[in-house]
Amino acid sequence: MSGLPHPAWLGLVFVALLAWPFLSPNDYVTLLGVGFLVNVGLVVGLNLVAGYCGQVSLCHATFFGLGAYASGVLAARYGWDPMAGLPAAVALASLGAVIIGIPALRLHGHYLAMATLGFSAIMTVMFNELVSLTGGPNGLLGVPGFVRDFGHPVDMPLGQYLVAWCYAGLCMLIALRLLASRTGRTMRAITFSELAAGGLGVDTARVKIAIFVLAAAMAGAGGWVYVHVNQFASPETFGFLRSVLLLTAVAIGGWGRFWGPLPGALVLTMTPEVLGRFHDFEMLIFGGALVLVLLAYPGGLAALGAALRGRLRRARA
Numbered sequence: 001m002s003g004l005p006h007p008a009w010l011g012l013v014f015v016a017l018l019a020w021p022f023l024s025p026n027d028y029v030t031l032l033g034v035g036f037l038v039n040v041g042l043v044v045g046l047n048l049v050a051g052y053c054g055q056v057s058l059c060h061a062t063f064f065g066l067g068a069y070a071s072g073v074l075a076a077r078y079g080w081d082p083m084a085g086l087p088a089a090v091a092l093a094s095l096g097a098v099i100i101g102i103p104a105l106r107l108h109g110h111y112l113a114m115a116t117l118g119f120s121a122i123m124t125v126m127f128n129e130l131v132s133l134t135g136g137p138n139g140l141l142g143v144p145g146f147v148r149d150f151g152h153p154v155d156m157p158l159g160q161y162l163v164a165w166c167y168a169g170l171c172m173l174i175a176l177r178l179l180a181s182r183t184g185r186t187m188r189a190i191t192f193s194e195l196a197a198g199g200l201g202v203d204t205a206r207v208k209i210a211i212f213v214l215a216a217a218m219a220g221a222g223g224w225v226y227v228h229v230n231q232f233a234s235p236e237t238f239g240f241l242r243s244v245l246l247l248t249a250v251a252i253g254g255w256g257r258f259w260g261p262l263p264g265a266l267v268l269t270m271t272p273e274v275l276g277r278f279h280d281f282e283m284l285i286f287g288g289a290l291v292l293v294l295l296a297y298p299g300g301l302a303a304l305g306a307a308l309r310g311r312l313r314r315a316r317a
Contacts, residue, residue: 004179004258013262014169021161030157032269034229037164039265041171041222043249045215047264048175050247051256052184053211054191055105056113058243059120063093063216065127065238067223069140072233073133076142082228083146086221093220094213096123101212106205120240127235139234146228160229167225171218172261178214179258187211191256248286252293254300263301 017037021030046060070092071085080088096119104115127134134140146163178184186207189197198204227233245268253264271286297304 004176007176010172010176014165017165017168021158027157030161031229032273034157034161034164034225036265036269037161037168038222038225038229039246039249039268040168040261041225042219042246043253043261043265043268044168044171044175045218046246047250047253047256047261048178048187048211049215050250051254051260052179052187052191053208054194055208055212056247057116057212057215058113058240058247059100059116059123060215060219060246061238061240061242062120062123063096063219064223064226064242065123065233065235066093066096067220068227068233068238069127069134069223070220071224072140072143072227075144075228076140077133082144082224085228086224089220089224090217091220093216093223097213097216098209101209101216105208105212117240120243124235124239127238134233134235137235139232140227141232143227143231143233145231164225164229167221171221174214174218176258183207183210188256248290252290252300254302257300257302260300260302267301 017033020033024030024033042060042064046057049055049057049060067089071080071082071089074080074085074088075082100116100119104112104119128137130136146159179187186197186202189200189202190204190207194204223238226237249264249268250260251264252267253260253262275281275285293301
């Protein structure tokens, strides 16, 4: 497991990300930045579960979808203010995590993965079948954008980017504080040996469930950002494939590395843009690239920087 960054480095990254929309040449590039920041928040949460707790979850996109549909349905069907939908998005995603987490996180290995996969399949069917609420396979239409506050158009690309920036930044700050706490040390202990951690008096089941629910809440908030930026939600966006891609982003960025979600989310965001012309072979190319990255750098792209710094120190010595 890698060490935690100095807060000054985190602040520098926040400032650099904040400058992006002011440097981007057009709204399309700014909206790509919005997608990147949403993916950062999603991968941060999944990294806590899979990278730091060693629990393979294949339903993270489901929590993303629960948050999106919770706020989107309330706004499109019942006229709720989009900002008021955030607590509902977080609450529904957290409730889903509690329902599946209490029984599933007592399992291990492939059994846990299969349990979360089953939950993902069930929720995908519900997203498609509850046509009166979700719009079914055609998607949820008529979702309003973010409201205008203080006379500034929050529903424009710049405003949307700032909302996504706040979301990703909050997720990273929560992760930093959590990992620097006693709970963070407990999470690392569970990863190395859950049996040994339990022998030391750690309630491993409670810790895993708490982190699972926290990650789901982060994903639910990401769904809230997504649905009001795109003003649309479709079941295929929150299916099993999206969960696999998110887990892949964690692996590419680096399991259990604080900075891992940044390169992982960047790869996840840019791959469809770069490989769009090879639509039929997109997953094949993406899978091949993943294998090459993990063979060359088992620690993920976040470990590459540490390896280069180590080489520089040895060269100077």
